[in-house]
Amino acid sequence: MTRRQFVAAPALVGLWRKTDRPITGGFVNDSSPLGHRLRDHSAFRPPARQVRIPVVIVGGGMAGLNAAWHLDKRGFHDFVLLEMEQRAGGNSRWGENEISKFPWAAHYVPVPPKGESLARELFEEFGVFRDGKWDERVLCFDPQERLFINGHWQEGIEPDDGASAGDRGQFRRFQQMINDFRATGQFTVPMDRGLNPSALDQLSMADWLSQRRFDSTPLRWYINYTCRDDYGTLAKNTSAWAGIQYFASRESEEKGPLTWPEGNGWIAARLIEKLKRYLRTGEVVYRVVHSGAKVRVLTEQTEYIADAVIWAAPTFLASYIIEGAPRAEGFQYSPWLTANLTLDRIPSQNNPEPAWDNVVYDSPTLGYVNATHMTLATHIEKTVWTFYWSLAEYTPADARRLLLAKDWNYWKEAILNDLARAHPDIRQCVAHMDIMRIGHAMARPAPGFIFSEERTRWQKPLGNIFFANSDLSGFSIFEEAQYRGVEAAKRAQRLVSQA
Amino acid sequence: MSIALFLSVFLIAACGLIYELIAGTLASYLLGDTVFQFSTIIGCYLFAMGIGSYLSRFLHRGLVARFVSVELMVGVIGGFSSSLLFLAFAYTEAFRFVLYAVVILVGTLVGLEIPLLMRILKERFQFRELVSQVLTFDYLGALGASLLFPILLVPKLGLVRSALVFGIFNVGVALWSTYLFREQIARTRSLRAGCFVVLALLGTAITFADDISNAADNSLYADQVIFSRTTPYQRIVLTKWKDDLRLFLNSHLQFSSRDEYRYHEALVHPGLAALPGARRVLVMGGGDGLAVREILKYPTVQSVTLVDLDPEMTHLFSTHPVMSALNRHSLTNPRVHVINADAFRWLDTNTEQYDFIVADFPDPTSYALGKLFTTAFYRLAAKHLASGGLIVVQSTSPLFARKSYWCIVDSVKQAGLRVYPYHVYVPSFGEWGFVIGSFAPYEPPHQLPAGLRFLSTRNVAELFVFPVDMQPVPAEPNRLNDQVLVRYYEEEWKDVAH
Numbered sequence: 001m002t003r004r005q006f007v008a009a010p011a012l013v014g015l016w017r018k019t020d021r022p023i024t025g026g027f028v029n030d031s032s033p034l035g036h037r038l039r040d041h042s043a044f045r046p047p048a049r050q051v052r053i054p055v056v057i058v059g060g061g062m063a064g065l066n067a068a069w070h071l072d073k074r075g076f077h078d079f080v081l082l083e084m085e086q087r088a089g090g091n092s093r094w095g096e097n098e099i100s101k102f103p104w105a106a107h108y109v110p111v112p113p114k115g116e117s118l119a120r121e122l123f124e125e126f127g128v129f130r131d132g133k134w135d136e137r138v139l140c141f142d143p144q145e146r147l148f149i150n151g152h153w154q155e156g157i158e159p160d161d162g163a164s165a166g167d168r169g170q171f172r173r174f175q176q177m178i179n180d181f182r183a184t185g186q187f188t189v190p191m192d193r194g195l196n197p198s199a200l201d202q203l204s205m206a207d208w209l210s211q212r213r214f215d216s217t218p219l220r221w222y223i224n225y226t227c228r229d230d231y232g233t234l235a236k237n238t239s240a241w242a243g244i245q246y247f248a249s250r251e252s253e254e255k256g257p258l259t260w261p262e263g264n265g266w267i268a269a270r271l272i273e274k275l276k277r278y279l280r281t282g283e284v285v286y287r288v289v290h291s292g293a294k295v296r297v298l299t300e301q302t303e304y305i306a307d308a309v310i311w312a313a314p315t316f317l318a319s320y321i322i323e324g325a326p327r328a329e330g331f332q333y334s335p336w337l338t339a340n341l342t343l344d345r346i347p348s349q350n351n352p353e354p355a356w357d358n359v360v361y362d363s364p365t366l367g368y369v370n371a372t373h374m375t376l377a378t379h380i381e382k383t384v385w386t387f388y389w390s391l392a393e394y395t396p397a398d399a400r401r402l403l404l405a406k407d408w409n410y411w412k413e414a415i416l417n418d419l420a421r422a423h424p425d426i427r428q429c430v431a432h433m434d435i436m437r438i439g440h441a442m443a444r445p446a447p448g449f450i451f452s453e454e455r456t457r458w459q460k461p462l463g464n465i466f467f468a469n470s471d472l473s474g475f476s477i478f479e480e481a482q483y484r485g486v487e488a489a490k491r492a493q494r495l496v497s498q499a
Numbered sequence: 500m501s502i503a504l505f506l507s508v509f510l511i512a513a514c515g516l517i518y519e520l521i522a523g524t525l526a527s528y529l530l531g532d533t534v535f536q537f538s539t540i541i542g543c544y545l546f547a548m549g550i551g552s553y554l555s556r557f558l559h560r561g562l563v564a565r566f567v568s569v570e571l572m573v574g575v576i577g578g579f580s581s582s583l584l585f586l587a588f589a590y591t592e593a594f595r596f597v598l599y600a601v602v603i604l605v606g607t608l609v610g611l612e613i614p615l616l617m618r619i620l621k622e623r624f625q626f627r628e629l630v631s632q633v634l635t636f637d638y639l640g641a642l643g644a645s646l647l648f649p650i651l652l653v654p655k656l657g658l659v660r661s662a663l664v665f666g667i668f669n670v671g672v673a674l675w676s677t678y679l680f681r682e683q684i685a686r687t688r689s690l691r692a693g694c695f696v697v698l699a700l701l702g703t704a705i706t707f708a709d710d711i712s713n714a715a716d717n718s719l720y721a722d723q724v725i726f727s728r729t730t731p732y733q734r735i736v737l738t739k740w741k742d743d744l745r746l747f748l749n750s751h752l753q754f755s756s757r758d759e760y761r762y763h764e765a766l767v768h769p770g771l772a773a774l775p776g777a778r779r780v781l782v783m784g785g786g787d788g789l790a791v792r793e794i795l796k797y798p799t800v801q802s803v804t805l806v807d808l809d810p811e812m813t814h815l816f817s818t819h820p821v822m823s824a825l826n827r828h829s830l831t832n833p834r835v836h837v838i839n840a841d842a843f844r845w846l847d848t849n850t851e852q853y854d855f856i857v858a859d860f861p862d863p864t865s866y867a868l869g870k871l872f873t874t875a876f877y878r879l880a881a882k883h884l885a886s887g888g889l890i891v892v893q894s895t896s897p898l899f900a901r902k903s904y905w906c907i908v909d910s911v912k913q914a915g916l917r918v919y920p921y922h923v924y925v926p927s928f929g930e931w932g933f934v935i936g937s938f939a940p941y942e943p944p945h946q947l948p949a950g951l952r953f954l955s956t957r958n959v960a961e962l963f964v965f966p967v968d969m970q971p972v973p974a975e976p977n978r979l980n981d982q983v984l985v986r987y988y989e990e991e992w993k994d995v996a997h
Contacts (some may be wrong), residue, residue: 136875139980255980265726353866376843378867379732379808 014356022398023416025433026408029093029104032439034084039320044286047303054496055079056297057278057489058285059089062106062264062478063468064312065271066485068278069122069493076493081275081434082299084284091476094265095340095434102340102384104261104436109478111139111256116189117477118486126270128258138266140259140356141373141464145220148422149361153349155236157225159218170216174223177212178247187248189346190483191450191473198241201450205243207234221361229366231475232334232390232442242445242475259356263386285313288322291464293499307491307499312468312485314440315458325462330454331471335399336441339387339415341368342432346383347423358422362480365389365418387415396444403437411435442472450474466491503679506615507672507983512640513647514665515609518577519544519664520648522602522873525584527894530594543599544606551610558615563680566615567690567705570673571697573608578701580605581658582708591946606853608711619680635871640974658992659708666701672693730811737822746787748861755927756825760932761953767793767922768954769962770855770935772944775799777854781883783842783871784893785859786812788826794857796948803835806846810839829833843870846879853883856890862988863895863903863977869985872907873977877914877936890916890936897922897969898930900991901967906974906984912934913976921962924967930969970977 038046055071057064060083068081087093091105103206111134112119123129128138129207145157154161158171181187188194200208205227224235227244229236260266272279282303287298288309297304311318316333318325346354356374359367366388391399412433419426449455455474458467467490470481519541526536544942558565566854580601587597591600617633624632652661674694675940676689684690724743728738736747754762767790771777780794781828786807794803816822816832818836830837838845842860858880863869870876872892880890892911897904897920904920912918925931943960965971976983 136873136979138876139978141870141979142982142985144980376847376870377841378843378870379841380867381731 017407019059021428021431021482023412023430023433025234025435025457027410027437028095028229028434029085029436031085031475032404032437035439036285037168037196038317041320042259044284044298045300047298047301049301050303050305051080051441052305053078053080054307055310055492056295056304056308057081057310057312057468058087058288058297059083059090059160059311059313059469060279060281061266061312061469062092062481063470063485063488064088064090064279064310065268065275066122066482067310067312067468067489068275069271070486071493072275072278074194075492076496077278078496079278080280080304081278082283082297083279083281086282088281089265090267091438092264092478094261094262094266096267097342097432099342099382100371100375100384101265102386103265103369104340104386105263105336105438105441107263107369107386108257108259109141109267110250111252111254111258112189112479113250113252115193115292116479117329118190118389118482119208122267122482123258127265130491134256137374137376138258139254139256139259142322143353143355144379145359146355146359146377147358147359152379153358153422155355157357158222159361163218163288169220170214170219174214174219181244181248182251187245189276189477189479191249191480192483195450200244200363202239203240204236204447204449205238205240206234208240209235225359225366228390228392229388230477232336232443232444233290233393233444233446234392236414237444237446239447239474245279245475259374261374261385263369267478271318276387281471285321290323291413292357292463295464295487308495310468310485311465311489312488315467315469315471316440318467322462322465325423325465328458330449330452332396332444332446332449333397333440333471334390334392334401334439334444337389337403337435337456338438339389339411339435340371341385341415341430342382344382345428345429346380347425347429347474350433356474360418360422363418363421364393365415370421382498387419389415390441400439403439408435440475443474445474461491464495500630502623503675503990505632507675508616508633509638509640509643510571510668510672511609511612511616512637513644514573515578515605515612515670516641517648517661517665518573518580518605518609518646519602521581521658522584522598522605524653525581525658526598528976540602541596547603547606548610550900551607551612552614553610554607555611555614561684562615562619562687563676564690566612566619567673567676567684567694569608569611570669570676570819571693573605573612574666574669574673574701576601576608576727576813578663579704582704585659592610605988615866619683619787620849638714641822644947652709656903657708663705663708665681665702666790667698670697670701674698682683687900715813718782725821727812730809732809733812735809735815748832749864751789751861752927753861754789756882757925759825760951761925762928763789763793764951764954765921765931765962766790766857766859766891766893766933767957768947768951769921769933769943770857771797772891772947772959773802773941774854774887774889777888777969778802779851779853779885781851781853781858782806782857783846784861785857786816788813788816788829789823789859790859791804791829791835792826794855795832795834796950801834801967803832804838804851804888805835806832806838808841808953809841813837843879844874846876846883851883851885852885852888854882854885854888855886856884856889858892860893861984862992863984864988866982866985869977869982869988870979872910872984873915873982874910875978875979877911877916881914881916881936883940884938887936892934892936894920894932894934894990896928896930897932899963900988901969902972902974903984903987903991904932904969906977906987907932908934908971910973910984911979912974917941917942919963922965922967923962963991975987 055066060081064081093104095102128135133442146153147157149159149161168172186194186196227233227235228247230404283299283301285299289296295309316328316331319327330381357369368387371384458472466488468484470476470484472484473480523537523540527533588594677690725739728735731750738745746753766979780800780803781807782790791803862869863872894907895903908920911934918934919941922930922932975983
């Protein structure tokens with residue numbers, strides 16, 4: 001007698017419970033109405049007061065928070081951080097209910113290897129990296145990932161179940177090529193450090209795979225999945241440079257990633273706590289105007305007269321708000337849908353045990369992450385799942401239209417149907433489902449964008465305005481946001497101290 | 500034609516015997532006492548066949564249709580017999596009633612088969628030849644079944660599937676008869692429809708056979724079950740055979756009352772007796788109160804905190820007359836505080852220090868339980884150790900799971916503690932391992948409490964000596980993000996029956 005799982009009893013009970021239970025919930029954190037007001041130059045109240053301040057940071061996501069972190073650390077305190085939402089965090093925002101905290105978007109950071117000194121510095125400050133060692137409690141617990149394929153779960157996301165010797169050979173050959181790319185030192189995090197013009201950017205990842213005779217179905221599914229997961233794009237719409245960057249930029253000495261029940265909300269919460277004296281939430285910046293050597297930043301509450309502005313909001317918003325800013329041509333953003341499902345019962349399942357990241361093979365969605373995975377407890381009766389869907393098969397504009405056109409019930413049913421493939425009793429387990437629609441969630445590294453003139457021009461300041469969003473890297477990940485935020489902060493501080 | 504006929508005799512005879520064997524095997528598995536179970540089941544079954552033979556005289560017309568119906572009924576009842584029995588054992592209190600009801604029902608129906616068949620065939624054969632042939636094939640079928648059952652069916656198909664497969668044979672014979680004797684029956688079509696329905700039922704059940712036996716096999720215990728309860732955390736089962744009480748959690752043996760003193764004396768005394776000044780003790784796991792019983796033998800110990808996940812478990816061992824007698828009412832002792840909580844989480848929010856900590860958790864059979872054997876857990880436990888204090892960890896068997904054992908030892912070491920591994924022989928478990936962790940150098944005690952049954956000052960130091968076949972093997976430490984222990988453990992225990 002080895003490991004016994006008491007599986008059939010709940011399944012048998014499930015047979016009698018035919019009727020579906022009601023599921024509560026709705027759309028949450030909708031920012032599109034405000035976004036559309038900014039886009040359409042709707043009327044905003046004029047500010048009631050004027051404040052002179054050396055630096056204004058616009059946008060309280062990871063880039064803005066890290067710009068503030070850098071300034072504060074260097075002893076520079078004369079700045080404010082403006083966030084239009086009621087809470088800062090951006091793509092690292094998080095939620096909490098009576099069961100667990102949970103992420104709304106970004107939910108992990110790969111363990112930063114030696115070269116990533118900035119990320120290591122931040123985590124050292126937060127006490128999870130000490131004497132060259134990572135705190136075991138924030139490294140994703142075992143088992144990390146699993147894939148539902150051929151009617152059951154396998155450990156790990158690389159499809160192995162049903163893979164032929166040929167498939168495995170292609171996986172090995174792909175890994176070998178990635179190792180070679182890594183050895184060139186051109187694929188780094190942050191990407192600026194190793195960046196070297198490359199013809200790979202002119203190809204799509206799918207075309208590059210075909211050129212290199214990678215035709216294994218499981219391998220191509222896997223690579224397509226990584227593109228959808230990290231960039232919100234299909235492999236055929238992703239720059240091959242970016243597709244390779246995903247694999248070749250990191251080689252960690254520690255099994256990870258770093259994660260928390262609330263995902264990167266953990267990082268955001270710590271930054272917010274540390275920087276709360278600078279933070280102004282609920283302040284919508286609706287106009288930014290150069291005026292002599294100064295920059296006027298207008299919100300409905302205050303007009304800030306600043307020496308320098310750090311624009312940490314998405315770059316495409318600049319042309320709607322900053323006077324004289326050109327349109328951010330070439331910048332594309334994937335819309336996303338995330339849902340947090342409250343489960344008051346764990347679906348019955350066979351081995352292997354539930355993992356942190358749970359993916360269904362051949363599903364258009366990205367699967368779900370279990371918020372209670374990082375608990376120290378041995379026994380879990382209720383949990384929260386964060387479900388991710390990048391709608392990559394549509395053009396961004398079509399996907400945004402679809403997101404707004406369909407009601408909550410439509411998305412709820414779509415999500416449950418997707419999950420029911422792996423969890424037939426899912427409808428008996430879910431009590432509540434909140435859905436968040438993000439119109440411009442992540443920058444898309446389309447072929448040609450990484451080495452384009454459009455992308456690089458925004459790295460130069462516009463007057464006294466420094467751009468800091470992670471989209472300047474062509475894709476949205478924590479480390480790029482941190483790097484861009486800190487770089488912009490350095491330049492803004494230099495400008496202010498010269499003045 | 501005649502060969503075909505006698506082949507069906509062979510098949511139905513085999514089916515009949517298989518159902519009898521299944522009932523006997525299941526009853527011995529579940530209730531123990533093989534001799535009693537097989538005797539009574541064979542007796543009942545043969546007696547019921549007699550009833551069937553007797554009843555056959557009351558059937559007059561439409562013999563073929565009756566025969567087909569009987570076959571269908573045997574197919575259904577016999578085919579589902581083992582599923583029904585497993586589930587009855589797992590979910591009802593009326594297992595014996597169901598068992599003998601099934602045996603008598605199947606026996607009666609099987610008893611009808613041969614008399615009916617002989618009457619159907621009596622027009623086609625001479626009486627002398629008929630009796631000889633039918634009985635020959637009947638006994639041949641029995642021989643085939645009795646050989647097939649232990650060699651092929653039980654090991655390859657299992658009890659649930661075997662019954663279903665033979666149910667299908669019965670229905671096959673029924674279906675075949677509707678063709679063989681088509682001129683002798685009126686309602687061919689409805690009978691055939693019945694056959695197909697039953698075939699579909701049995702076929703479907705075969706695909707779910709694993710679920711059925713999984714649902715029930717948590718209840719497979721050799722001895723008489725005197726208590727069983729499924730709590731939100733685990734399935735608690737107590738069995739008794741003569742004077743031997745056994746506790747199973749999720750079908751894993753936790754102790755046998757015959758030799759648990761060896762385990763619990765070895766768990767507690769090498770550590771605690773070496774700490775003459777120990778006042779505060781923490782026990783994690785061990786809701787049976789047996790480790791606490793040993794700890795209470797030290798009058799200097801002022802308080803014992805017992806943290807166990809399952810309130811039903813500590814309640815049972817506080818109140819059940821037999822169980823609380825076994826732990827000498829340790830859980831209701833005023834020096835003892837029982838806390839029902841998840842140990843890792845509880846320890847994380849607690850700031851108390853202890854002189855002696857006992858980590859007596861179930862073996863790392865899952866990633867969830869494996870967390871309690873990680874470097875992160877031991878690091879946290881070490882923070883709760885008073886200076887000069889000791890922690891002792893239940894560490895599975897260094898003989899059956901050698902790599903797992905040394906992995907646990909290494910994990911304690913990685914938490915910054917000195918380690919002192921030792922082991923003891925517990926007959927119902929085999930060789931069992933522990934490890935003491937401490938900041939200061941440790942030496943086995945020179946004094947022990949009075950009245951111990953296994954440990955003495957003469958043999959306590961010997962526990963720390965490892966024979967060649969249990970000596971250290973290289974193993975990675977077990978970490979939250981890389982639980983090598985769960986994989987070692989599964990690999991090592993896979994082939995060891997326990």
